[in-house]
Amino acid sequence: MDKYKVDIVDSLTASEFKRNYLKPGRPVLIKGAIKHWQATQGWGTRYFKQHFPDQQVPVKRFEKGNIIKEAMPLGDYCDQLDAYERGEGEFPAYCHDIPIFHALPELKQEINDFPSNFMPIAYSNWWKYCQFFLGPSQSVTPLHFDCLLTHNLFFQIKGTKRFTLLPYEDSRHCGRYGWRWFKLDPEQPDLQQYAQYDKDKAVVVDVEAGDILFMPSGTLHHVRSMDTCVSFNIDFHNQHSAWRGVKALYEGIPVTNFYYNFLCLLRLMKLLPERVFFRLYKGYLNYVS
Ligand SMILES: O=C(O)CCC(=O)C(=O)O
Numbered sequence: 001m002d003k004y005k006v007d008i009v010d011s012l013t014a015s016e017f018k019r020n021y022l023k024p025g026r027p028v029l030i031k032g033a034i035k036h037w038q039a040t041q042g043w044g045t046r047y048f049k050q051h052f053p054d055q056q057v058p059v060k061r062f063e064k065g066n067i068i069k070e071a072m073p074l075g076d077y078c079d080q081l082d083a084y085e086r087g088e089g090e091f092p093a094y095c096h097d098i099p100i101f102h103a104l105p106e107l108k109q110e111i112n113d114f115p116s117n118f119m120p121i122a123y124s125n126w127w128k129y130c131q132f133f134l135g136p137s138q139s140v141t142p143l144h145f146d147c148l149l150t151h152n153l154f155f156q157i158k159g160t161k162r163f164t165l166l167p168y169e170d171s172r173h174c175g176r177y178g179w180r181w182f183k184l185d186p187e188q189p190d191l192q193q194y195a196q197y198d199k200d201k202a203v204v205v206d207v208e209a210g211d212i213l214f215m216p217s218g219t220l221h222h223v224r225s226m227d228t229c230v231s232f233n234i235d236f237h238n239q240h241s242a243w244r245g246v247k248a249l250y251e252g253i254p255v256t257n258f259y260y261n262f263l264c265l266l267r268l269m270k271l272l273p274e275r276v277f278f279r280l281y282k283g284y285l286n287y288v289s
């Protein structure tokens with residue numbers, strides 16, 4: 001088998017993407033692909049404070065295997081981030097996984113030429129499926145794979161995130177708990193406890209403002225923010241990954257996730273119109289588990 005790696009390219013057409021990465025399930029980093037977006041040039045704490053100070057946002061803390069959630073106005077949250085980066089105030093929670101373009105549709109205008117042709121036509125209203133992240137430097141999302149076994153296109157708008165990636169096959173060596181989380185810390189692996197874990201397989205890739213990272217279905221990822229970061233992703237299925245997500249019923253996927261995967265499969269097979277599909281699917285965007 002080829003060594004596990006992440007290709008780094010300067011540009012990619014939709015057909016190259018599908019042929020070389022989506023279909024064979026290989027990760028790729030597209031450098032500078034969205035550098036020219038207004039979002040990449042403007043979004044940050046100052047921008048959000050100025051335009052949407054009263055927007056309520058949920059924030060999360062990842063603490064010893066538990067996720068603790070609260071909500072606050074975006075303006076106050078941005079103040080906390082700025083204070084923390086100045087060396088004042090405590091470590092802020094992480095505004096993690098929110099369907100931003102539903103809450104703030106104006107933002108769509110700042111995403112110039114979104115590459116929606118990288119995804120199946122079912123995602124032509126791509127903005128409905130995006131999840132947003134805003135957080136302080138040194139935020140960590142622990143090792144996991146995405147809960148529906150979707151593919152993930154990750155758009156880095158501001159700051160740098162350090163991703164550590166592992167292939168799905170390695171999940172059995174990483175101290176899995178629940179459906180999709182792992183106890184192993186790939187930045188400081190406990191090689192006595194996880195003796196089967198092959199640390200040389202982990203690939204570290206810095207995703208900078210203006211880059212797009214593609215992680216195929218089932219990729220294990222640990223993510224560290226190196227600065228205050230703004231990002232969003234789109235979790236999407238093609239028929240192959242949707243089938244995989246449906247068959248995961250035999251591997252312990254939660255029934256709710258199975259249900260969302262089944263809906264995606266019907267949609268991709270053109271057996272559900274978008275309006276009906278989205279009515280049933282939209283609960284997923286605030287569920288993500
Ligand atoms: O950016 C992060 O901290 C986490 C990203 C992530 O896990 C995802 O996009 O699926």
Ligand SMILES: [Fe+2]
Pocket residue numbers: 144145146221
């Ligand atoms: Fe993820």
